Amino acid sequence: MDILEKARQYEKENHVLAEERPAFHAAPPVGWMNDPNGFSVYQDTIHLFYQYYPYGTEWGSMYWGHLKTKDMIRWEDCPAALAPDENYDKDGCFSGSAIETEAGHVLIYTGVSKDETGLHTMQGQCIAVGDGTNYKKIAENPVIRGNMLPCGFSRAHFRDPKVWKCGDTYHMAVGNSDEEGNGQIVLFSGKDVTHWQYEGVLAHNGGTLGRMWECPDFFELDGTYILICSPQDMKAAGYEFHNGHNSLYFLGSYDKEEKRFLKGAPRSLDYGLDFYAAHTTCLPDGRRILIGWMQSWDSNFIPPEQKWKGMITLPRELSVRDGALIQKPIRELEHYRQNKITYQNKTVEGETHFEGICGRLLDLTVEISSGTFDEFSIDLAKDAEHYTRFLINRKKGILEIDRTYSGMIRDVVCIRRAELPEAGRGLKLRFIMDYSSIELFINEGEKVLSTVIYTPLSARGITFGCDGSAVVQLEQYDIEL
Numbered sequence: 400m401d402i403l404e405k406a407r408q409y410e411k412e413n414h415v416l417a418e419e420r421p422a423f424h425a426a427p428p429v430g431w432m433n434d435p436n437g438f439s440v441y442q443d444t445i446h447l448f449y450q451y452y453p454y455g456t457e458w459g460s461m462y463w464g465h466l467k468t469k470d471m472i473r474w475e476d477c478p479a480a481l482a483p484d485e486n487y488d489k490d491g492c493f494s495g496s497a498i499e500t501e502a503g504h505v506l507i508y509t510g511v512s513k514d515e516t517g518l519h520t521m522q523g524q525c526i527a528v529g530d531g532t533n534y535k536k537i538a539e540n541p542v543i544r545g546n547m548l549p550c551g552f553s554r555a556h557f558r559d560p561k562v563w564k565c566g567d568t569y570h571m572a573v574g575n576s577d578e579e580g581n582g583q584i585v586l587f588s589g590k591d592v593t594h595w596q597y598e599g600v601l602a603h604n605g606g607t608l609g610r611m612w613e614c615p616d617f618f619e620l621d622g623t624y625i626l627i628c629s630p631q632d633m634k635a636a637g638y639e640f641h642n643g644h645n646s647l648y649f650l651g652s653y654d655k656e657e658k659r660f661l662k663g664a665p666r667s668l669d670y671g672l673d674f675y676a677a678h679t680t681c682l683p684d685g686r687r688i689l690i691g692w693m694q695s696w697d698s699n700f701i702p703p704e705q706k707w708k709g710m711i712t713l714p715r716e717l718s719v720r721d722g723a724l725i726q727k728p729i730r731e732l733e734h735y736r737q738n739k740i741t742y743q744n745k746t747v748e749g750e751t752h753f754e755g756i757c758g759r760l761l762d763l764t765v766e767i768s769s770g771t772f773d774e775f776s777i778d779l780a781k782d783a784e785h786y787t788r789f790l791i792n793r794k795k796g797i798l799e800i801d802r803t804y805s806g807m808i809r810d811v812v813c814i815r816r817a818e819l820p821e822a823g824r825g826l827k828l829r830f831i832m833d834y835s836s837i838e839l840f841i842n843e844g845e846k847v848l849s850t851v852i853y854t855p856l857s858a859r860g861i862t863f864g865c866d867g868s869a870v871v872q873l874e875q876y877d878i879e880l
């Protein structure tokens with residue numbers, strides 16, 4: 400049996416029960432998941448692929464796992480799409496993108512191969528064409544080899560192609576590093592997906608912002624160009640860039656003649672403990688949707704008995720407001736909201752609980768409209784032993800997440816802080832909770848914090864705390880699928 404067929408058989412036989420996986424977040428049927436790949440629409444269905452190792456909960460030789468969905472809330476497992484079964488990708492089918500063409504659904508990924516010594520790695524861009532279930536690698540692979548890059552550019556760090564079409568030309572942005580190991584994004588173009596030519600360096604890190612730039616994405620939104628990338632090995636600066644490997648965006652302009660992106664300041668896409676490798680697609684209705692891997696490379700503990708590892712964030716609708724990227728939960732989530740409970744103008748003093756405000760599959764909005772206090776906290780997934788705390792410190796102007804008591808039995812990072820939007824404005828916090836995750840959207844998507852928790856599902860409590868007095872509005876829905 401070939402190795403793709405073997406993996407398909409394995410995932411069928413070892414499929415983890417639905418109730419042991421996230422309810423509405425994309426996750427692997429079994430085994431390991433990292434980056435989202437090939438997020439695309441093909442024949443009116445949304446497809447999502449991902450970096451996948453079915454045989455264990457650690458990263459291994461990479462396959463492409465596959466899911467499809469109509470609404471990005473209910474995900475359907477499809478058989479694994481790609482396996483590392485050719486000479487040019489025997490050490491992994493790394494990240495990439497997908498696009499619908501007349502020839503079918505085209506997957507563009509990085510084929511990784513090491514030489515016999517194991518010391519030299521080649522990364523090249525490869526194509527597989529399929530019908531939404533089965534994909535065939537083409538004979539011309541790799542369609543872009545490292546030797547098409549200018550002299551000195553790394554052939555070993557040349558990965559994660561993002562392809563899009565403009566008029567009758569295909570464009571591809573690829574992560575790369577230069578002779579000094581600095582991150583850059585290189586650009587290719589082609590009249591079809593098989594024949595490409597090198598165009599230039601779209602963006603360069605200028606010797607700052609980490610090393611290799613992984614997982615690029617580049618698009619126009621609301622009249623601005625946006626570059627997304629995931630730099631490895633970043634140093635923290637203030638409250639920014641604490642994940643080591645971080646996912647960033649830049650707003651800027653695009654010089655079409657020079658094929659160069661003139662980038663503004665770097666900004667974090669997410670301030671939580673678990674987020675990397677962001678990737679977008681544009682839906683037929685015009686919405687630009689972003690997803691990310693909801694895990695940090697360095698903080699990836701799971702309960703020992705769990706047979707799957709890695710999730711994709713809730714998809715987010717992107718827009719640009721006041722020079723910043725706004726990320727909102729996809730509106731499709733609202734179709735699954737049930738059992739609305741609201742409280743208007745309630746006072747929180749000391750520890751406070753509101754009847755009916757509890758649960759683990761939730762869409763909960765907490766609006767703090769006024770009050771005199773320094774600290775305000777919200778404890779989620781709570782019982783006598785557990786809670787995940789979101790603490791607002793108005794004096795310091797920060798919001799802190801603490802998951803120390805969220806089922807961790809290893810020495811993992813548990814606390815992260817983010818600067819709050821300027822004081823004086825009200826604060827609206829929308830929490831989206833699935834069984835093993837909490838995503839917080841601040842002020843209609845000005846900032847997002849994504850974090851994995853492994854609290855037992857029986858911990859369903861929610862309490863509020865305040866060292867003074869605060870007036871809040873609450874709106875809670877259960878998510879029912």
Ligand code: FRU
Nearest residue numbers: 434450461493494558613676
């Ligand atoms: C990002 C990344 C990509 C690579 C893939 C390998 O998390 O390192 O650059 O293609 O993961 O699994």
